[in-house]
Amino acid sequence: MSETSKYRPAFLAGFRAIMPLWLGGVPFALVYVVAARKAGFSPVEIQLMSLLIFNSAVQVSMVGLVAAGASLWAILFPALTLTIQNVLYGLSLSQKLRFSPFGRLVAACLLTDGAFAVTVAAGEVVSVAYLLGAEISMYFIWNAGTFLGLVLNQVIVDPVKLGLNFVIPLMFVVLLVPLLKTRFELKLLVAAVICAYLSNLFLPAGVTVLLTGLVSATLGAFFAPSPSKKQAQNIRMNRDNDR
Amino acid sequence: MNADDFYRAGEILAVAALVLTTRAAGFYQKNTELPEFWVRFFRYAPFGAFVALVVPGLSGPQGIGIAQLGGALAAALSVKLTRQAWVGLAVGMVCFWLLRALLPQESL
Numbered sequence: 001m002s003e004t005s006k007y008r009p010a011f012l013a014g015f016r017a018i019m020p021l022w023l024g025g026v027p028f029a030l031v032y033v034v035a036a037r038k039a040g041f042s043p044v045e046i047q048l049m050s051l052l053i054f055n056s057a058v059q060v061s062m063v064g065l066v067a068a069g070a071s072l073w074a075i076l077f078p079a080l081t082l083t084i085q086n087v088l089y090g091l092s093l094s095q096k097l098r099f100s101p102f103g104r105l106v107a108a109c110l111l112t113d114g115a116f117a118v119t120v121a122a123g124e125v126v127s128v129a130y131l132l133g134a135e136i137s138m139y140f141i142w143n144a145g146t147f148l149g150l151v152l153n154q155v156i157v158d159p160v161k162l163g164l165n166f167v168i169p170l171m172f173v174v175l176l177v178p179l180l181k182t183r184f185e186l187k188l189l190v191a192a193v194i195c196a197y198l199s200n201l202f203l204p205a206g207v208t209v210l211l212t213g214l215v216s217a218t219l220g221a222f223f224a225p226s227p228s229k230k231q232a233q234n235i236r237m238n239r240d241n242d243r
Numbered sequence: 244m245n246a247d248d249f250y251r252a253g254e255i256l257a258v259a260a261l262v263l264t265t266r267a268a269g270f271y272q273k274n275t276e277l278p279e280f281w282v283r284f285f286r287y288a289p290f291g292a293f294v295a296l297v298v299p300g301l302s303g304p305q306g307i308g309i310a311q312l313g314g315a316l317a318a319a320l321s322v323k324l325t326r327q328a329w330v331g332l333a334v335g336m337v338c339f340w341l342l343r344a345l346l347p348q349e350s351l
Contacts, residue, residue, distance in 0.1 A: 024328035031332070045251060052259035057289070061296055062258055072254055079258050081292040083265040088285050090269020091277065099270075108267040166311060166339050167332065169300025173315050174331040176293040177322040188287065192294035200299050209295040216291025221284035 007129035014133025017118045022141045024174075028056045029145025031167040033153055035060055038165060039067035043150045050146040054110065054139060057082045057175060064168055065206050074206025081213030089116040093131065103128045110135035184224055192216050309346060314339030 029050070036046045041063060049059050058079045065075050089111055099107065107128065115134040119126050180186060195215045199208040244252075277285075301311045318335025322328065 027329045027332050041251070045255065048252075049255055049259075052255060053262055055262055057293070057296075058258060058262055061292075062254075064296070066254070072257060075254060076257060076261055078292060078295075079261050080265070081288045083262050084285050084288045086262075086265040087269045088277070088282060090266060091272060091275060092269070094270050094272070104270055108270040109263060111266045111270075163336075163339060163343060166300065166314060167336065169297045169311070170314060170318050170332055170335045170339075172293045172296040172300075173318050173335065174322050174328045176290070176297065177319050177331070178326070179290055179293070185290070188290065189294065192291045193298060195291070196295040196298040199295070205299060208299070209292050212295035213288045213290075213292040216294070217284045217288035220287025220290070221280050224283045224287065226279070 007127075010127045010129035011133035014115075014119070014122075014130035014135075015137040016133075017122065017130075018114055018134040018137045021114045021118075021138065025056075025138065025141045026145040026148070028060075028171060029142055030149040030152065031171050032056060032060050032063070033146060033149030034164050035067075035168050036063040037153050039063040041066075046150060047143070047146055050143050054142060055083060055112070056142070057172070060168055060171060061209065065209075068205045070204060070206040074204055074210075078206055078209035078213070081210055081217075084217075085113070086111055089113075092116075093119065097126070097128050097131065099128055103132065107131055107135065110139050112138050114138055182225070188216055188219055191219060310339050310342035313342045 032050075033046055036049070036059075041049075049062070053059055053062075061078050061082060062075055065078065090108065093107070093111075093116065094104075110132075112135065115131060115138055118134050119131045122130060176189075180189060192212050192215065196208055196212045199211050203211070297315065301315060302308055314335045317338035318331040321334040322331035325331075
């Protein structure tokens with residue numbers, strides 16, 4: 001069996017495992033294209049961002065901030081708060097999987113929340129090829145969706161008149177809801193809404209995102225309930241099994 | 244290409260470099276276990292950023308927009324019930340359009 005055909009089943013399994021998320025990826029890509037066109041980005045810039053940045057939340061927030069006239073720093077700080085969880089994903093995956101130098105580089109370039117989630121959910125059978133399959137699957141649909149959006153955008157006359165600019169906050173509502181799992185997170189939501197509302201009255205949009213991100217992160221770090229004794233025991237057992 | 248195009252390209256490259264750095268940081272720190280405090284800190288940072296990106300979008304000309312708030316609540320409820328992001332987007336937009344069409348302009 002050649003090297004390539006040895007890894008193909010795992011690669012295809014990962015590629016297929018993330019396909020249900022395509023249903024969410026395509027509408028988000030269309031939202032992103034509408035927002036970017038409204039902010040004055042050219043089709044080349046829009047596709048380039050999907051190829052190089054490959055993060056829906058960062059791309060949509062970036063075009064919104066550019067439209068509001070934000071400075072580069074005011075764009076970079078929110079991007080940092082939106083992607084900082086990637087550090088955790090990378091740490092977790094590098095302890096779970098054995099990467100070649102090239103595999104590690106590609107996996108790092110294309111890491112997303114979705115690819116991390118399906119890889120972790122796959123449990124014991126998981127491999128680097130599986131992770132790369134999931135990542136490349138998402139990269140493909142995100143860029144194809146962006147291209148489709150650019151084609152369809154020629155048909156849409158005036159996005160603002162149609163109220164399509166509302167899809168940006170709506171997209172973040174859709175991303176936020178699955179994170180609300182416990183009573184603590186509901187309380188944190190209230191605190192974050194108050195912080196964002198007050199900050200938005202006096203500060204530029206980029207600073208509001210950064211400030212609210214930092215307030216939530218700090219409140220979460222100090223006050224989020226610790227895992228129960230049973231959960232902690234399960235985590236320890238999984239860790240021992242991995243070793 | 245004019246100066247604005249170069250500046251825009253620079254912005255895109257800077258954001259791409261930042262995102263790549265956060266993606267690669269964990270992959271190249273072998274055998275590092277973060278303290279629980281930092282695990283939680285990293286987990287809740289995007290939470291606040293999402294909220295901050297929603298709140299300004301809910302305003303209408305007279306403060307909180309009823310159509311926007313209705314659309315957002317409908318989207319949240321749909322995602323909670325169906326666990327499908329595209330359903331949330333579709334229901335939220337339809338609700339927003341309906342409220343915008345039905346309510347008098349001064350109440351929006």
